[in-house]
Amino acid sequence: MKFGIKTIDDIKVEGKTVLLRVDINQPIDREHNTLKDTTRISACIPTIRELSDRGGKIVLLAHQGSDIEYKNYYTTKPHSHVLSELLGKEVRFIDDVCGPAARTAMKELNNGEILLLDNVRFLAEEQTLFELNLKLTHEQQAKTLLVSKLSPLADIYVCDAFAAAHRDQPSLCGFQQVLPSVMGRLFEKEFSVLSELMECPACPCVFVLGGAKIADAFLMMNTVLKKNVADMVLTGGLVANIMLWANGVDIGECSKDFVRNQGYENYVKIAKELITEFDNKIVIPLDCAYIKDGRRYECTIGKIPSGELLVDIGSKTARKYKQGILNAKTVFANGPMGIFEEPESELGTKTVWEALGETEGYSVIGGGDSITASNKYGVTGKINYICTGGGALIRFLSGEDLPVVRALLHGSFL
Numbered sequence: 519m520k521f522g523i524k525t526i527d528d529i530k531v532e533g534k535t536v537l538l539r540v541d542i543n544q545p546i547d548r549e550h551n552t553l554k555d556t557t558r559i560s561a562c563i564p565t566i567r568e569l570s571d572r573g574g575k576i577v578l579l580a581h582q583g584s585d586i587e588y589k590n591y592y593t594t595k596p597h598s599h600v601l602s603e604l605l606g607k608e609v610r611f612i613d614d615v616c617g618p619a620a621r622t623a624m625k626e627l628n629n630g631e632i633l634l635l636d637n638v639r640f641l642a643e644e645q646t647l648f649e650l651n652l653k654l655t656h657e658q659q660a661k662t663l664l665v666s667k668l669s670p671l672a673d674i675y676v677c678d679a680f681a682a683a684h685r686d687q688p689s690l691c692g693f694q695q696v697l698p699s700v701m702g703r704l705f706e707k708e709f710s711v712l713s714e715l716m717e718c719p720a721c722p723c724v725f726v727l728g729g730a731k732i733a734d735a736f737l738m739m740n741t742v743l744k745k746n747v748a749d750m751v752l753t754g755g756l757v758a759n760i761m762l763w764a765n766g767v768d769i770g771e772c773s774k775d776f777v778r779n780q781g782y783e784n785y786v787k788i789a790k791e792l793i794t795e796f797d798n799k800i801v802i803p804l805d806c807a808y809i810k811d812g813r814r815y816e817c818t819i820g821k822i823p824s825g826e827l828l829v830d831i832g833s834k835t836a837r838k839y840k841q842g843i844l845n846a847k848t849v850f851a852n853g854p855m856g857i858f859e860e861p862e863s864e865l866g867t868k869t870v871w872e873a874l875g876e877t878e879g880y881s882v883i884g885g886g887d888s889i890t891a892s893n894k895y896g897v898t899g900k901i902n903y904i905c906t907g908g909g910a911l912i913r914f915l916s917g918e919d920l921p922v923v924r925a926l927l928h929g930s931f932l
């Protein structure tokens with residue numbers, strides 16, 4: 519039991535049918551019918567292996583893509599191949615979610631065998647637009663097709679899908695109403711690392727917030743500063759451009775237009791309020807970079823030539839941020855410092871990410887671009903914890919209540 523939620527240490531598994539909800543949502547290569555990345559699949563292997571080794575009949579539930587981001591909407595069949603390979607044992611796949619074929623396959627499982635059902639989001643009730651429009655309670659979710667068809671065939675529900683813990687959907691929050699429920703190893707680890715980060719980080723605790731997901735970055739910044747979690751926030755990317763603008767720096771019409779066109783101008787006011795209140799903690803760039811005729815140029819902030827777009831923090835800033843990260847006892851990073859996909863504008867992100875790999879402080883990163891940057895700069899193995907969550911991580915660090923945590927608190931006592 520941890521955080522009031524049971525773990526897989528608290529359950530007997532042998533001979534039991536275990537519904538295990540995982541988050542193995544990955545970018546898809548439709549042309550070759552394969553996955554472009556398998557990080558999330560690797561992350562939930564320990565839970566699957568342990569439950570299978572302990573003699574459970576494992577039924578995996580997972581989503582792939584979403585109705586909101588339709589390009590990754592797909593069957594989970596390719597995932598079964600990756601799972602089989604990583605586990606070194608067969609993971610059966612059935613192209614059904616909770617119909618007669620899926621239920622028969624479930625009933626046929628022997629101890630230790632593993633079955634992956636098809637994408638749960640092929641059911642309307644699992645889709646995000648359905649969730650957002652109908653706002654079913656957890657009691658109502660227990661009456662959905664998925665939960666009412668599968669729960670009578672199962673003994674236990676295990677949730678290992680921390681990356682989807684911000685979703686309020688039947689496969690994530692409905693089974694806990696009717697089945698004894700626990701969290702899996704990955705869920706437990708992610709929840710523990712992030713709780714520790716928010717509750718008692720070793721100081722100095724540095725947050726590096728960059729990228730272009732402005733709403734997320736400002737929500738997190740607001741929370742970690744107001745809760746006194748962060749001793750220092752190093753800003754980069756579009757976040758820094760908005761901070762500079764709010765601080766009265768002339769970032770040039772081109773960068774201002776970019777902020778306006780993305781619909782983020784209202785964040786300049788929010789940034790001003792944060793700077794006024796936390797002037798001693800928020801760090802903004804000293805210099806910056808722009809690209810002209812395919813070459814990188816750097817200038818002091820406020821001196822950007824008109825018509826040029828800020829694409830990276832400058833070298834002085836990168837060195838200063840590196841020092842801040844090396845001196846930190848805890849460091850969390852989300853979002854790159856510039857357009858790191860291009861060689862002319864990767865210096866800031868490269869320097870910061872190399873520092874994340876070098877620091878002796880406890881380092882945590884999360885989010886798609888941050889993981890890509892870690893792989894690109896070869897520091898993945900050196901970072902202490904890489905969170906599999908995107909939206910769930912941001913919401914957790916923004917102090918929001920996660921629906922799946924609420925559901926597990928309930929299901930732990932059935």
Ligand code: 3PG
Pocket residue numbers: 541543583584646681682685907908909910
């Ligand atoms: C994610 O990729 O963040 C999780 O798998 C949740 O996906 P969703 O945002 O489509 O619900």
